[in-house]
Amino acid sequence: MDLLKILKKIMLSIPLCDRCLGRQFSSLIPSYNNETKGRILKDFIFMIEKMEIERGRRKSLKVFKALAESGHLLSINFLKKNNPKLNMASKPCYICSGEINNIIEKAVNKIVEASSEVEFNTFYIGLTLPVYLEEKDEEVKSFFKLWFGEALKNELNREIKTRIKKALEKKPKMRRPDVLFIYDAINDKVSVQINSIFLRSSYRKLVGGIAQTKWRGMDSDSVTPSIEKMLEETLLPVFGGKKIKFHGAGREDVDVKMLGSGRPFIVEIIEPKVRNVDLSNLHLEFNKRFGNMVEVSPFSRASYLDVPRLKMEAERKKKTYRVVFETGRKVSEDELKNLSDRLAMCLIRQRTPLRVLKRRGDRVRKKMVYSALFKHIGDNRYEAIITCSGGLYVKELLHGDEGRTVPSVAGLLDTKVKIVEMEVMGIEGG
Ligand SMILES: [Zn+2]
Incomplete structure (x- = not known):
């Protein structure tokens, strides 16, 4: 069937507004919006019909009548x-x-109104439509076998997006926009989803007794201070966020210091109301308040994709620890030398430590010790400088964890080992 026949068949069967007619043929001419396309198609039928009448080939005015009843102005005037x-x-x-233009109008107004409460640079639109609208559109497409059109929702999304872009001078962005406005046409309501901001930095923990993240058990405000809580107190007022989430490149135990150039982390600010913050002095603000315990390096912008990368890199990076420990007996200089030789470039087989078994599955991890140097520092007290792969449980490497870590310092010396003090001296490339 040719285009003219289809068009006449549609117009004589059902009244369609310009927009709903244009939508059925939208892929045939990429330019113009559907409303203009529909009007052009109606003009086209009008011209053909008028030609037929003037040539005296036709007397019937039924096509003009159908066009006029669907709101075609030329046909109304002609009749x-x-x-x-x-x-x-x-x-x-x-x-x-005639509801569609109403929906567009209302959606734009509601979204513009909602947008005043949140700062953003990029946005996207979501839409909930009354079911009958999409059903009727599909019904027309399938009844007249129209395969050149687009989905109703697609058109509305685009129209609303274009108007918002113009009204607010912001950029639409499909993947991870700063905000997503979802307009519910059934209840004339808009909900706003604000995507997180991610900032990268690294921390140095100068004293023991500080957790990386807030305790997430029953007592949410545990007495143990945490880096996460400190970041929350510094960043939430600035970004007007709901809460923050800490993503560390690995972690050290609460009692272990983190020195050297620090441990990289990403802090996620959830549902921020403010985005365009000057980051250059933010770390100074943190350090002024908490610098006697924890120092952070300058913040820079990161993306959500950096979070899994950070975790992966953490596993791969070498770390150097300083551990002070006591042994059950005196250990000679020769034994210390042998211990160093035995542990250099040594593959360690580690079953999940007893102390974390509750939280993690019991499995064997294989990690490397690259070098281990030992020094006698008094009585049965020794210092170890150990460089190993990320993810090695260093305390267990020392005390052996009841034979679950092999080899271990305790196992090789055949004596008990007690850890007195421990710190991370540095993370490779950190
Ligand atoms: Zn319509």
Whole structure:
């Protein structure tokens, strides 16, 4: 069937507004919006019909009448002039009853209103439509076998997006926009989803007794101070966020210091109301308040994709620890030398430590010790400088964890080992 025949068949069967007619043929001409396309198609039928009448090939005015009833102005004027007695009623669009332009208008107003409460640079639009609208559109497409159109929701999304872009001078972005406005046309409501901001930095923990993250057990405000809590107190007031989430490149135990150039982390600010913050002095603000315990390096912008990368890199990076420990007996200089030789470039087999078994599955990890140097520092007290792969449980490497870590310092010396003090001296590339 040719285009003209299809068009006439549709117009004689059901009234369609310009937009709903144009949508059925939208892929045939990429330019123009659907409303303009629909009007052009109606003009096209009008021209053909007029030609037929003027050539005297046709007497019937039924196509003009159908066009006029669907709101086609040229046809209305033509009929008024040529057949003033003809009874014409304006008929609502079969698909949308004229609702679509209303929906667009209301959505734009609501979104503009909601946008004033949040700072953003990029946005995207989501839409919930009354089911009958999409059903009727699909019904017309399938009844007349129209395969050149686009989905109704697609069109509305685009129209609303274009108007918002113009009204607010912001960029639409499909993947991870700063905010997503979801307009619910059934209840005339808009909900706003604000995507997190991610900032990268690294911390140095100068004293023991500080957790990396807040205790997430029953007592949410545990007495143990945490880096996460310190970041929350510094960053939430600035970004107007709901809460923050800490993503560390690995972690050290609460009692272990983190020195050297620090441990990288990413802090996620959830549902921030403010985005365009000057980051250059933010770390100074943190250090002024908490610098006697924890220092952070300058913040820089990161993306959500950096979080899994950070975790992966943490596993791969070498770390150097300083551990002070006591043994059950005196250990000679020769034994210390042998211990160093035995542990250099040594593969350690480690079953999940007893102290973390509750939280982690019991499995064997294989990690490297690259070098281990030992020094006698008094009585049965020794210092070890150990460089190993990320993810090695260093305390267990020392005390052996009841034979679950092999080899271990305690196992090789065949004596008990007690850890007195421990710190991370540095992370490779950190
Ligand atoms: Zn319509």
